[in-house]
Amino acid sequence: MSTATNLKIHNFSAGPCILPQEVLQKAAESVIDYEGTGLSIIEMSHRSKPFEAVMVRAQSLVKELLGAPDHYGVVFLGGGASLGFHMVPLNYMRTGGKAAYANTGEWASRAVKESKLVGETIVVASSEDKNFSYIPKGFAIPSDADYFHFTSNNTIFGTQYKQFPKSPVPVVCDMSSDIFSRPVNVADFALIYGGAQKNMGPAGATVYLMDPERLGRTGRKLSPMLDLKNHADKESMYNTPPVFAVYVSMLTMEWMKRMGGVAEMEKRNAAKAKLLYDAVDRLPMFRGTTAVEDRSVMNPTFVMNDAAMEPAFDALWKEAGISGIRGHRSVGGYRASMYNALPIESVQVLVDVMEEFAKKNG
Numbered sequence: 001m002s003t004a005t006n007l008k009i010h011n012f013s014a015g016p017c018i019l020p021q022e023v024l025q026k027a028a029e030s031v032i033d034y035e036g037t038g039l040s041i042i043e044m045s046h047r048s049k050p051f052e053a054v055m056v057r058a059q060s061l062v063k064e065l066l067g068a069p070d071h072y073g074v075v076f077l078g079g080g081a082s083l084g085f086h087m088v089p090l091n092y093m094r095t096g097g098k099a100a101y102a103n104t105g106e107w108a109s110r111a112v113k114e115s116k117l118v119g120e121t122i123v124v125a126s127s128e129d130k131n132f133s134y135i136p137k138g139f140a141i142p143s144d145a146d147y148f149h150f151t152s153n154n155t156i157f158g159t160q161y162k163q164f165p166k167s168p169v170p171v172v173c174d175m176s177s178d179i180f181s182r183p184v185n186v187a188d189f190a191l192i193y194g195g196a197q198k199n200m201g202p203a204g205a206t207v208y209l210m211d212p213e214r215l216g217r218t219g220r221k222l223s224p225m226l227d228l229k230n231h232a233d234k235e236s237m238y239n240t241p242p243v244f245a246v247y248v249s250m251l252t253m254e255w256m257k258r259m260g261g262v263a264e265m266e267k268r269n270a271a272k273a274k275l276l277y278d279a280v281d282r283l284p285m286f287r288g289t290t291a292v293e294d295r296s297v298m299n300p301t302f303v304m305n306d307a308a309m310e311p312a313f314d315a316l317w318k319e320a321g322i323s324g325i326r327g328h329r330s331v332g333g334y335r336a337s338m339y340n341a342l343p344i345e346s347v348q349v350l351v352d353v354m355e356e357f358a359k360k361n362g
């Protein structure tokens, strides 16, 4: 097995995305033989002692890394954050009640759509008027809403809340693409949820971190598979959990903890973002696509002022071993996703390529 080729790729993929090399190594070993049991981690019962220990450890690491209150619960489910868009209103909107949403991008829009299928949904803030290039501020959230939903980081458009909105009602947040990238005050949220594949592990698991006291209050009868209270009560073992995704997420969280936790992740992420945005601002042929104060630390987006130069630039970064920086089809240009596991050295390679290209063509 060779990891040497892997190491030369600078992986800016938006998701699924880069994971720490040592996590991949350990995961690969465990697929063959989990801790000397003679069984693969993916061929043992989810109710076996070894896997139960993995589940308990993964749940406790989510809480430990984020400093969650003791009574909060953690479950790992299938279906992606996209199923979460539907489960949120089912579990938090009273029958005949209503929900408030901020619409700041593609994923936020999908969350709004799913909530509308369940009940009255008010969009209290939107940045759609400027192609989601900023974060709306200073909006009012009605105090008779059952909850307020927002998306902390807009993966596609490259914007991020630097300050979370103050809300008179319970707050639900899709943190898919910046969970564990910075400290948050978990007690301010009724629910934080997200797909694992952007900062936490491989695709296949969706994490829900929630205050159990807020569950089971809607008066709505739910299928047990859609009922967060059921999954929380059953400790994420109501049905077979996504065992491999939970295991690799656990390894990645152990890695974050060893590196110094989310406070250290925040420092590293800030340094990486500064390095790249400084280059975007310094080199006249490039330009950021979002409001400067709302720039995402996770998913910087930028374009070339002269789109005709793109093919030549593309050839140069591909030659340097850079992968995954083409922008999402709805924005165009470039998106350099810089999740926790991306080393700053990779960002330096990208910046060097931008400098070199500017020097040759500026």
Ligand SMILES: *Cc1c(COP(=O)(O)O)cnc(C)c1O
Binding pocket: 015, 079, 080, 081, 082, 083, 107, 151, 153, 154, 155, 174, 175, 176, 177, 195, 196, 198
């Ligand atoms: C990727 C992403 C999603 C969708 O996640 P799936 O796991 O593919 O359903 C939702 N919200 C945000 C913010 C995302 O980045």
